[in-house]
Amino acid sequence: MLNGLTRVSTSSELESILDIVQSSGEIAVVFTSPSIGDLETITSETQRRQLRIAGIPRGGYTILPAIPLYDDELLQMCERYTSANEYEKAEMRNSLYMREYPLFTYSIRHQRALFHPADYVSRILQFCSYYVQAPDADVLPLQDKSPFLHISPIKEICKHLRLIARGTPVAPDDSESPVPEQLRLHAESDAEKLAAERATAMSIATSSGGASETEQPSLFSGVAPSALFQKGAVEEVDKDAEDTMEDLTGEETVDAVHSFQAEYLTLDGFELVTKASIYYDREGEGQRVVAVYIPGGVPEDTCRAAAAVLEPAATKKNLRAPTNGGLPPDTGIVGYYDYLTNPTQHKCRETEYSRRNWGLLAQSEPLLKHLDKLYSQLAPMHHHLQRVAIPSQYQLCGTVFSTITVNRNFRTAVHTDKGDFRSGLGVLSVINGEFEGCHLAIKRLKKAFQLKVGDVLLFDTSLEHGNTEVVNPEIHWQRTSVVCYLRTGLMSSVCEMERRKHLNRLILLQLLNTEVRNTTVNINGADSSLPPLFVPTRLASHLAPVQLAALGFIVERTEKQSGCVVAMTMGLGKTLVALTLCFSQLHLAPQADILILTPKPIISHWVDEKNKWGMHGLHFPHFVASDGLNSLEFEQQLLEYERQRNNEKPKLGHIFVINGEYLAGFLRRFKRFTPLLMIVDEGHRVAAKGNKLTESLDRLRCNLRIVLSGTPLQNDASELYRLVGWVNKGVSRVLPPKRFQELANDINQFVEGDDGAFYNAVMAQEYIQDWMRGFVFREMENDLPPLHDYLLICGSSDVQREYEEKLGLTETAMTALKATEHRPHHLSTHPACYLAFISDSYQSMVSGWTVRAQSNTSRPRVSQLEEIDTMRLEQYVQLVENEQLDAFIDLSGKMRVLVDIVLRVQARKEKLIIFSLYVGSQDLIHRTLTALRVCTFTVRGRDSQDRRRRAMQEFSENKDLIVLVLSTKIAAYGLDFTAANHVVLFDSWWNPQVDAQAIARAYRRNQRKPVTVYRLISATENKFVLRSQTRKIALFKCILHERTSRQALPDELEDCAANEKDEERRIFWAKLKTTSLAGDSRALLNVYRYQESVRESE
Structure with a gap:
C-alpha cells in the first residue's frame, strides 16, 4: 500500500542498471536477487526515476526509458501514424527530430543523454502500427514478447486503436468520467500494479503457510495516518453541506459589463473578415497577437456531435442579463469553475451540469481536441504558457481548457470576459445553427468576424467585444457557440489549498489501518497525474496548508520546465517551503545541484532553518553555505565538490547557499555550473533594472527559477512584470513591456488620487491579476493573531x-x-x-x-x-x-x-x-x-x-x-x-x-x-x-x-x-x-x- 508513497534503499548494481537505461535509451531485464534487491526496491527506484517497468519475462522485469511525450500527444501521433501511408510515415518520423521534448529533458535530469528521444518515439509508433494491423493469430504472442503491451499509456492506445481499426465499437465507461476507460491514460502506474500483484502473492503465501518477507528496520517509530498532517490540512467532508450548497448553476460570473445600459454593435463601422487572418493590437514595438481567425477550422459533423451534448447546458438560470438587454439569455458553463465568493463547501469544482453529465460529455472530446490542436499550431506561445499554467486535474480531455461557456441564440452586448487566463487566448467556435449575421465584433480592432458552423476565432477576451445584428431576426434563427478557456481562479491559493487538503485525505484513506514507517512520503501519490512531491514523513505534520499548497503549485510548474514566483506574506514560512522543495528534487535526482541565492544577512537564517527541521527528517548531506569569506570549512566543501565534478569521487547532489556578491566568483571557479533548480530569496532584487545580479543568473542554464518574496512589488508594477518575465521568458512574448506599462499607468493614476481613472484602473487591475496567476502563488492573508x-x-x-x-x-x-x-x-x-x-x-x-x-x-x-x-x-x-x-x-x-x-x-x-x-x-x-x-x-x-x-x-x-x-x-x-x-x-x-x-x-x-x-x-x-x-x-x-x-x-x-x-x-x-x-x-x-x-x- 505504501508503494509510490515511500522510498526504499537502493543497491549500487540496480543504480548502475537504471543509469544505463536512463542515459542510453536501451531496455534492461532484471531479476530479483540480493545484489539487485526485491520487487519493492526495483519498482520504487524505477518509479522515482520516472522510468517504466513491465512484468516480463516470466520471473523477471523489463525496465524501459521514460516516455518523452504527454499521453494526449502520443495518442494523436499514434492515430495519425497508424492511418498513414509509408511516405507519410517517413515524413512523420523525420519530423520527430525537429520538435522539442521538455518531458525528456526533465526525466533525463543530470544523466548525459546518449540517444535522441525521437528514436524512442519512432519505435513506439512503429510497434503501435504493427499491433493495430496485425492478424489475430499474431496478437496473443506479442503479449509475452513486447514490454510495450505492459506499460501505460502504450498498451491502452494500441488496444483502443485496434478496436477502432477493426470497426469494433468502443464501450463507454459506466462511470461519470468524461473519458472512456480505454483512454484513461493516467491510470494507476505499472509499478504500482506490480507492487499490488506482489502484495497479493505475499498474502497467498502467508495464508498457505509460506514465510513472509522480513520487514526492513525503521529509522524511527511508525507514524499513525491521523498524525501525518496537521489539523486543518486534511479535507473535511460534510455531506449535508454538499447536498444543500453545491448546486449553484447560474451563479458563475463570466462577464465584466461597465455600463448600466446594454450597448449593442452593428456592422456599421466594422470591416467584415471572412478569410483566414491574424491580427495584432498595434504596429511595431510592443505588438501582440489579439485575434486569429480560421474559417472552417473544425469539421461540421464534429461540431454538431458536440452540440448534441453541450446545448442542454445553456439555460436561463444565469447572471448574464446585462449582456442581453436585461433578460437572462440561454447560456451555461461546462467543465470547472471557481466559486471563490460563494458559500460552497468546495470553491473550485465542476459545474452542476458537468457533474451530472460527465459520461455524455465524452462526445465533445473530438471538438475540444480539435480546437486545442488549432490553438497549439496558430498561437504556440499562448498555448504553451496555458499548458504550463493549467492544473492537471482541471484539464478537459487533456487539453489546455478548463471551462466552456455555451451560448444558444444569444446575441451578446458589449462586454469583456472576466477571469480568463491573460497569457492565453479564448477559443470561440460556432457548433450549430442556421442564421445570418451575428458576427463577433472587437471594438479595438474595428473588425467583425463572420462565424458560421465550424469557424474558429482565437482572441483576447479582455478586449471589448459583442455580436452584430442578426439578419432577418423575424425568421426563426438558431445559433450555438462555445468559448473554451482557462479560468484563472482555479490557480488561486484558495483552490491550491483546497486541492491539497483533498489529496491529503486520499493519502490517509490509502494508509488506513497502517503505520507510515518509511522516512519519506510522496504527498502527491494519491493522484498519478501529478508530479511526485516527496517530504520527510516526520515533517509533513509541521507543514501548514498554505505551505503544502505552495509546494504543489511549484512542482506542477517545475514539472513543465517553468519557474514561478512565491509571494507569501512575511512570516508564513517561505524558507521551509523552499527547503522541502530542495529535499524532493534531490530525492528524485540525487546527483543534481541546487543554487539558493540570498542576501548575506539571511544566510545564517537558512542554516538555522536547515538545522531546525533536520530534527524532523529534512536532511541534506551536502549543504554548503557561505557569505563569501574564504573560511577553511567552506574551502574544504568546495574542494570536495571539485573532486566530484572531476570524477575523482562519486557525484552527489549539493545545495549551495550564497549571496549575490559572491556569485560571480563562484561561477568563475565552477565553469559550466548547471543547477537543476535555482531559488532566489528576497527575489524582488531580481526586478531592478540593469541589475548585475540578474545578468549573472541569466548566464546559468537553468529553467527552473523560483523567486521567494513577501514583497514582490516594492515601488511600481513593472517590478512584478520583470519578476514574472524572469521565471518564464515566454510571458513577455504575449504581453510586451510597453503594453504592461500602459496597464500599470492606469492603476498608478487612480492610486495617486485621480478618481476619474477608476474604470481604467479596475480593467487594468483585473487584467494583470489574470495574467500573472499562472506563475505567481499569492497568499497575502494569514491565520495569525490580530x-x-x-x-x-x-x-x-x-x-x-x-x-x-x-x-x-x-x-x-x-x-x-x-x-x-x-x-x-x-x-x-x-x-x-x-x-x-x-x-x-x-x-x-x-x-x-x-x-x-x-x-x-x-x-x-x-x-x-x-x-x-x-x-x-x-x-x-x-x-x-x-x-x-x-x-x-x-x-x-x-x-x-x-x-x-x-x-x-x-x-x-x-x-x-x-x-x-x-x-x-x-x-x-x-x-x-x-x-x-x-x-x-x-x-x-x-x-x-x-x-x-x-x-x-x-x-x-x-x-x-x-x-x-x-x-x-x-x-x-x-x-x-x-x-x-x-x-x-x-x-x-x-x-x-x-x-x-x-x-x-x-x-x-x-x-x-x-x-x-x-x-x-x-x-x-x-x-x-x-x-x-x-x-x-x-x-x-x-x-x-x-x-x-x-x-x-x-x-x-x-x-x-x-x-x-x-x-x-x-x-x-x-x-x-x-x-x-x-x-x-x-x-x-x-x-x-x-x-x-x-x-x-x-
Whole structure:
C-alpha cells in the first residue's frame, strides 16, 4: 500500500542498471536477487526515476526509458501514424527530430543523454502500427514478447486503436468520467500494479503457510495516518453541506459589463473578415497577437456531435442579463469553475451540469481536441504558457481548457470576459445553427468576424467585444457557440489549498489501518497525474496548508520546465517551503545541484532553518553555505565538490547557499555550473533594472527559477512584470513591456488620487491579476493573531519648533535639506541628536564618552555650532547626568511617546522591539532607556551573525530583557523575535515593504499573542514619507490583494483615540494626548489606524 508513497534503499548494481537505461535509451531485464534487491526496491527506484517497468519475462522485469511525450500527444501521433501511408510515415518520423521534448529533458535530469528521444518515439509508433494491423493469430504472442503491451499509456492506445481499426465499437465507461476507460491514460502506474500483484502473492503465501518477507528496520517509530498532517490540512467532508450548497448553476460570473445600459454593435463601422487572418493590437514595438481567425477550422459533423451534448447546458438560470438587454439569455458553463465568493463547501469544482453529465460529455472530446490542436499550431506561445499554467486535474480531455461557456441564440452586448487566463487566448467556435449575421465584433480592432458552423476565432477576451445584428431576426434563427478557456481562479491559493487538503485525505484513506514507517512520503501519490512531491514523513505534520499548497503549485510548474514566483506574506514560512522543495528534487535526482541565492544577512537564517527541521527528517548531506569569506570549512566543501565534478569521487547532489556578491566568483571557479533548480530569496532584487545580479543568473542554464518574496512589488508594477518575465521568458512574448506599462499607468493614476481613472484602473487591475496567476502563488492573508497597527502623530517641543522654523521645514525645503544631509529625522528624534549630528559627534548622555557619527567626508557638514546651540547641547547632557530624565525626554514628542509605550509594555510584563533606520536615533534610544533602568539590547546592521543569534536567544529566554533596538533595513532580515508582541517603528522609510519586513520579525508563524504596532510620525519629515508609503501600499493592494485601492485624502482620516474598542488602549491614548512637552504642546496629536491610510473602492 505504501508503494509510490515511500522510498526504499537502493543497491549500487540496480543504480548502475537504471543509469544505463536512463542515459542510453536501451531496455534492461532484471531479476530479483540480493545484489539487485526485491520487487519493492526495483519498482520504487524505477518509479522515482520516472522510468517504466513491465512484468516480463516470466520471473523477471523489463525496465524501459521514460516516455518523452504527454499521453494526449502520443495518442494523436499514434492515430495519425497508424492511418498513414509509408511516405507519410517517413515524413512523420523525420519530423520527430525537429520538435522539442521538455518531458525528456526533465526525466533525463543530470544523466548525459546518449540517444535522441525521437528514436524512442519512432519505435513506439512503429510497434503501435504493427499491433493495430496485425492478424489475430499474431496478437496473443506479442503479449509475452513486447514490454510495450505492459506499460501505460502504450498498451491502452494500441488496444483502443485496434478496436477502432477493426470497426469494433468502443464501450463507454459506466462511470461519470468524461473519458472512456480505454483512454484513461493516467491510470494507476505499472509499478504500482506490480507492487499490488506482489502484495497479493505475499498474502497467498502467508495464508498457505509460506514465510513472509522480513520487514526492513525503521529509522524511527511508525507514524499513525491521523498524525501525518496537521489539523486543518486534511479535507473535511460534510455531506449535508454538499447536498444543500453545491448546486449553484447560474451563479458563475463570466462577464465584466461597465455600463448600466446594454450597448449593442452593428456592422456599421466594422470591416467584415471572412478569410483566414491574424491580427495584432498595434504596429511595431510592443505588438501582440489579439485575434486569429480560421474559417472552417473544425469539421461540421464534429461540431454538431458536440452540440448534441453541450446545448442542454445553456439555460436561463444565469447572471448574464446585462449582456442581453436585461433578460437572462440561454447560456451555461461546462467543465470547472471557481466559486471563490460563494458559500460552497468546495470553491473550485465542476459545474452542476458537468457533474451530472460527465459520461455524455465524452462526445465533445473530438471538438475540444480539435480546437486545442488549432490553438497549439496558430498561437504556440499562448498555448504553451496555458499548458504550463493549467492544473492537471482541471484539464478537459487533456487539453489546455478548463471551462466552456455555451451560448444558444444569444446575441451578446458589449462586454469583456472576466477571469480568463491573460497569457492565453479564448477559443470561440460556432457548433450549430442556421442564421445570418451575428458576427463577433472587437471594438479595438474595428473588425467583425463572420462565424458560421465550424469557424474558429482565437482572441483576447479582455478586449471589448459583442455580436452584430442578426439578419432577418423575424425568421426563426438558431445559433450555438462555445468559448473554451482557462479560468484563472482555479490557480488561486484558495483552490491550491483546497486541492491539497483533498489529496491529503486520499493519502490517509490509502494508509488506513497502517503505520507510515518509511522516512519519506510522496504527498502527491494519491493522484498519478501529478508530479511526485516527496517530504520527510516526520515533517509533513509541521507543514501548514498554505505551505503544502505552495509546494504543489511549484512542482506542477517545475514539472513543465517553468519557474514561478512565491509571494507569501512575511512570516508564513517561505524558507521551509523552499527547503522541502530542495529535499524532493534531490530525492528524485540525487546527483543534481541546487543554487539558493540570498542576501548575506539571511544566510545564517537558512542554516538555522536547515538545522531546525533536520530534527524532523529534512536532511541534506551536502549543504554548503557561505557569505563569501574564504573560511577553511567552506574551502574544504568546495574542494570536495571539485573532486566530484572531476570524477575523482562519486557525484552527489549539493545545495549551495550564497549571496549575490559572491556569485560571480563562484561561477568563475565552477565553469559550466548547471543547477537543476535555482531559488532566489528576497527575489524582488531580481526586478531592478540593469541589475548585475540578474545578468549573472541569466548566464546559468537553468529553467527552473523560483523567486521567494513577501514583497514582490516594492515601488511600481513593472517590478512584478520583470519578476514574472524572469521565471518564464515566454510571458513577455504575449504581453510586451510597453503594453504592461500602459496597464500599470492606469492603476498608478487612480492610486495617486485621480478618481476619474477608476474604470481604467479596475480593467487594468483585473487584467494583470489574470495574467500573472499562472506563475505567481499569492497568499497575502494569514491565520495569525490580530494585528493592531497605529499611526501616532507626535507633537514637537518648543525647541523642536524653533529649529523647524529656522530650517524652513516646508515640503520644498525638505528636498533641499535632503541634498545637504541636514536630516530632519535627527531633529524629530531629539534636539540633542540633531545638534550632535551637525557638530559631527554624539555626546554620551551618561559618561561623556564621544561617539563619532557615521559620516562621509565628501558631504558638507556644519563643523561649528552657534554659541546658543553649544550651550543647549551641554545643558541636555547635564540633564541626563543629573538624572533629570523627564525634562530631557520632554524635549521631543517622539521620545516622550516612545518612553511611555515602553513603560506600559514593561508594566504588562510583555516585550517590545524598536526599529530605527539611523545610528544616531538607535544610540539615543538605547542610552535613554538604559538611564531609565529598562533592560535594553541593541543590534545594528554591522553586528555579526553570532551577535544577532545571541540577541535572539537572550531576548527569548531572559524575562528581564524587555526591549530590543534594531536597525530597520539590515537587522530586520532573517530574524525571529516572536517573543515580542509590541513593535515600534521610530521612523519610516519611503518603501513600505521595508517597514513590513521589520514588523514581520514579531508578526509571523509561532506568534501566539495579538501584536500592536506603533508608527511614530513627526510633523517634520515623516509626513512626506507617509505620503509615499500610502501610494505604494495602495498599488500593492491593487495588484497582489486584488482590491482596487487609493491613498486616503487628509480629511478622510479619522482620529480613533476616542472610539478605540480596547479600553486600556483608549485610556492610554487619552493620557498621551494630555501629556505636555517642553513649551506646553501635546506629546500626541492624533491616532489613526494605519490600514485606513489606504482606501478601498467598491
